[in-house]
Amino acid sequence: MNEETWEQVRAVVASIPPGSVLSYGDVAEIAGLRSARIVGRILAEDSADLPWHRVLRSNGTVAEHLRQRQLELLRAEGVLADGARVSMRRYRWTPDEEPRPEV
DNA sequence: AAAATGACCTGGG
DNA sequence: ACCCAGGCCATTT
Numbered sequence: 001m002n003e004e005t006w007e008q009v010r011a012v013v014a015s016i017p018p019g020s021v022l023s024y025g026d027v028a029e030i031a032g033l034r035s036a037r038i039v040g041r042i043l044a045e046d047s048a049d050l051p052w053h054r055v056l057r058s059n060g061t062v063a064e065h066l067r068q069r070q071l072e073l074l075r076a077e078g079v080l081a082d083g084a085r086v087s088m089r090r091y092r093w094t095p096d097e098e099p100r101p102e103v
Numbered sequence: 104a105a106a107a108t109g110a111c112c113t114g115g116g
Numbered sequence: 117a118c119c120c121a122g123g124c125c126a127t128t129t
Contacts, residue, residue: 036111
């Protein structure tokens with residue numbers, strides 16, 4: 001894993017504002033990578049000082065072993081999950097977006 | 104060197 | 117909702 005992409009990915013994740021989320025694939029795309037797996041791998045390795053909970057699967061679910069923790073952290077900033085699934089429609093972040101329309 | 108393993112994604116039936 | 121196939125790619129067996 002080269003140093004550069006590692007920092008790229010971290011920078012992208014760090015830039016996600018509270019109350020919004022991105023998928024692993026989104027992060028990969030923004031960071032200029034071709035694989036979402038790499039993003040997951042980097043976060044798995046070291047996510048200590050990042051808002052890692054704002055990154056989830058493209059379908060709004062999260063990995064089993066993180067489910068409790070991640071949804072709780074998201075709930076704390078206003079991102080509500082319907083059961084095990086977060087609505088990407090509502091919370092997905094795009095850098096230029098305006099206030100989201102209701103439901 | 105070859106195969107398995109992930110905090111993954113997309114498209115199809 | 118379900119299952120499956122194929123793509124993805126660094127790291128570890």
